[in-house]
Amino acid sequence: MRKKQMIYLLFFLILLLAPFYLTEFRLALLGKFLCYAIIAVGICLIWGYTGILSLGHGVYFGIGAYCMAMYLKLEASKGALPDFMEWNGVQELPWFWKLFFNPFFSIMAAIFVPAMLAAVLGMLTFKNRIKGVYFSLLSQAVVVVVVTLLIAKQDFTGGTNGLTNFSTVFGFSLSSPMVQIVLYAITVFALFAIFMLSVWITKSRLGHVLIAIRDGENRLRFLGFDPAVFKVFIYSLSASFAGIAGALFVLQVGLISPSMMDIIPSIEMVLWVAIGGRHSLFGAIIGAILTNGAKSFFSETYPDVWLFCLGILFILIVVFFPKGIAGLFEAFPKRFTKFFEKGVKKGESDSVVS
Amino acid sequence: MSIFVSQLFNGLSLGSIMLLIALGLAITFGLMNVINMAHGELIMVGAYATYVMQLIFSKYLPESLFNYYYFIAIPISFLVASFIGYLLEKGIIRFLYNRPTDSLLATWGISLILQQIARSIFGAPNVAVVAPAWMDGGLQIFGITLPYKRLLILTLSIVCIALLYYYLNKTSTGLRIRAVTMNRNMASCLGISTRKIDSLGFALGAGLAGIAGCSLTLLGPIGPTIGTYYIVDAFMVVILGGIGGLKGTIIGAFGIGMLSTVVEYSFGATMAKVIVFAVIILFLQWKPLGIFSYRTRALD
Numbered sequence: 001m002r003k004k005q006m007i008y009l010l011f012f013l014i015l016l017l018a019p020f021y022l023t024e025f026r027l028a029l030l031g032k033f034l035c036y037a038i039i040a041v042g043i044c045l046i047w048g049y050t051g052i053l054s055l056g057h058g059v060y061f062g063i064g065a066y067c068m069a070m071y072l073k074l075e076a077s078k079g080a081l082p083d084f085m086e087w088n089g090v091q092e093l094p095w096f097w098k099l100f101f102n103p104f105f106s107i108m109a110a111i112f113v114p115a116m117l118a119a120v121l122g123m124l125t126f127k128n129r130i131k132g133v134y135f136s137l138l139s140q141a142v143v144v145v146v147v148t149l150l151i152a153k154q155d156f157t158g159g160t161n162g163l164t165n166f167s168t169v170f171g172f173s174l175s176s177p178m179v180q181i182v183l184y185a186i187t188v189f190a191l192f193a194i195f196m197l198s199v200w201i202t203k204s205r206l207g208h209v210l211i212a213i214r215d216g217e218n219r220l221r222f223l224g225f226d227p228a229v230f231k232v233f234i235y236s237l238s239a240s241f242a243g244i245a246g247a248l249f250v251l252q253v254g255l256i257s258p259s260m261m262d263i264i265p266s267i268e269m270v271l272w273v274a275i276g277g278r279h280s281l282f283g284a285i286i287g288a289i290l291t292n293g294a295k296s297f298f299s300e301t302y303p304d305v306w307l308f309c310l311g312i313l314f315i316l317i318v319v320f321f322p323k324g325i326a327g328l329f330e331a332f333p334k335r336f337t338k339f340f341e342k343g344v345k346k347g348e349s350d351s352v353v354s
Numbered sequence: 355m356s357i358f359v360s361q362l363f364n365g366l367s368l369g370s371i372m373l374l375i376a377l378g379l380a381i382t383f384g385l386m387n388v389i390n391m392a393h394g395e396l397i398m399v400g401a402y403a404t405y406v407m408q409l410i411f412s413k414y415l416p417e418s419l420f421n422y423y424y425f426i427a428i429p430i431s432f433l434v435a436s437f438i439g440y441l442l443e444k445g446i447i448r449f450l451y452n453r454p455t456d457s458l459l460a461t462w463g464i465s466l467i468l469q470q471i472a473r474s475i476f477g478a479p480n481v482a483v484v485a486p487a488w489m490d491g492g493l494q495i496f497g498i499t500l501p502y503k504r505l506l507i508l509t510l511s512i513v514c515i516a517l518l519y520y521y522l523n524k525t526s527t528g529l530r531i532r533a534v535t536m537n538r539n540m541a542s543c544l545g546i547s548t549r550k551i552d553s554l555g556f557a558l559g560a561g562l563a564g565i566a567g568c569s570l571t572l573l574g575p576i577g578p579t580i581g582t583y584y585i586v587d588a589f590m591v592v593i594l595g596g597i598g599g600l601k602g603t604i605i606g607a608f609g610i611g612m613l614s615t616v617v618e619y620s621f622g623a624t625m626a627k628v629i630v631f632a633v634i635i636l637f638l639q640w641k642p643l644g645i646f647s648y649r650t651r652a653l654d
Contacts, residue, residue: 053455124635128642133389133454137589138635144586145631152624263582267462274459307470314463318456319449 394581400567439560596644
């Protein structure tokens with residue numbers, strides 16, 4: 001256990017020192033990937049630990065990003081109407097935009113609006129014992145609904161272009177490298193805090209209940225637990241992680257549009273976790289960074305090949321390495337020790353009930 | 355009156371398209387508990403098979419035959435799509451039984467690959483399939499025009515339902531498919547090879563997707579992403595319908611088709627999507643397993 005904690009600390013230290021050894025461009029990329037890693041931690045909690053496959057995390061990411069972007073947009077237009085509203089012939093700022101003049105409200109909204117939406121969806125589905133692929137498909141339908149709404153209401157949301165052209169945050173210029181480094185550091189700390197919170201949750205009694213839900217929901221029900229409550233809680237928590245990631249994303253990338261939260265990006269988020277190892281929170285972080293690194297490398301050089309790779313990766317990981325990279329690391333030492341302990345069989349299940 | 359009839363017809367027409375798309379999904383989902391995310395791409399395969407047939411007929415065969423190419427294209431797209439479906443089942447999906455959410459992800463990977471293959475063969479832009487001249491125009495009833503193309507799709511879906519009903523209820527392989535759908539272990543005990551039935555069922559579902567693709571060529575140009583446009587709605591049909599045989603899928607498809615045309619007429623296309631989704635979620639509060647489902651005492 002000690003060794004594992006050392007590795008975590010070292011990893012975050014390396015991330016924190018990145019501004020000293022990476023160029024500005026690479027640092028911006030890494031900052032973006034770390035936002036994705038935050039989403040991956042949330043997905044790992046619900047998928048790897050609780051067994052809920054959500055294909056709709058793009059929505060929560062997007063809502064978080066839009067909440068932050070609305071504040072930035074208002075600050076950039078300096079009291080006037082945002083530019084896209086003028087183009088669409090909107091005369092007055094709609095009431096819900098006015099709320100976002102307040103930065104504190106915007107940040108809170110980026111965290112809690114996704115959580116509330118997730119809680120509502122969770123209440124309506126988990127209470128009725130809608131689970132497995134049924135839930136996955138419903139969460140995917142939410143993506144379609146939200147994306148069509150965002151595109152159609154373009155006078156309030158900016159349509160397909162989304163929200164962009166920001167200038168300052170809290171009065172600091174977003175284009176200055178120093179501000180970007182500070183934002184990067186905030187992202188690292190957010191990832192660290194969320195990762196630690198998730199590790200703590202999985203180690204606690206709550207974590208054991210979550211794993212029990214994954215492995216035998218009905219048995220847990222017989223033991224007197226109500227799985228729906230736990231599922232709604234963890235799903236909302238994971239959605240708020242995605243919201244935080246969205247807010248940090250928009251600060252660093254300076255753009256959010258419906259195409260970043262559509263069906264394909266939402267499923268890609270699941271792929272990061274699958275590649276990193278769905279049962280390992282740390283694996284999810286590594287998976288998100290590696291996959292996106294590979295993506296930006298491949299789509300810079302061969303854009304066509306990337307989709308092929310993505311598809312093949314998906315199939316290979318799911319069919320042959322369901323535990324992902326983390327699974328490989330766990331398997332190697334075990335195989336190594338097994339080699340020396342030949343003939344000694346231990347740790348085998350003695351139960352006929354699987 | 356004419357508004358009512360045209361709305362009714364539009365609803366039926368949309369419902370019949372949904373039905374064609376959802377039928378194959380419902381069969382594979384009911385049979386193997388596998389949601390086939392590549393279903394949309396099998397639709398695309400059917401659509402491109404029709405496109406290729408049209409090219410062959412217009413280039414190599416006498417012009418008088420062109421009027422009938424569509425009737426050849428239907429079985430061809432069925433066969434091509436079901437062959438690809440069979441390969442997928444044999445190659446990948448059979449490793450993923452008992453892991454429903456994993457099979458969902460793997461089939462999504464397949465769908466990406468199929469899309470990319472289509473893009474490299476036929477190019478990224480959409481291609482138009484020229485329908486035979488006799489399909490233009492429509493039937494005049496109550497002062498409105500019912501396009502022949504939409505009538506043809508409606509007929510096609512009715513024929514598919516009839517054939518499928520006959521196949522699943524009267525033929526021995528069809529009965530086996532139903533038996534495995536209802537109770538896999540029991541069917542297996544009675545000597546049915548569930549392995550063979552799975553491949554067969556998957557090929558059948560894929561073939562139905564091919565027919566759906568063939569019918570979509572009548573509605574507009576086709577491209578590598580044609581399937582993704584319809585697929586989420588088709589999933590909703592399957593969830594709403596439940597896995598209790600064809601009835602649920604039929605009612606689900608026409609229900610969603612009717613509802614979205616009516617809502618679209620009064621609130622616009624965007625609100626239609628939102629309202630239809632809300633109605634589905636509310637309906638699931640009442641019947642979480644869909645309209646029809648097999649009653650069983652088993653918990654897991």
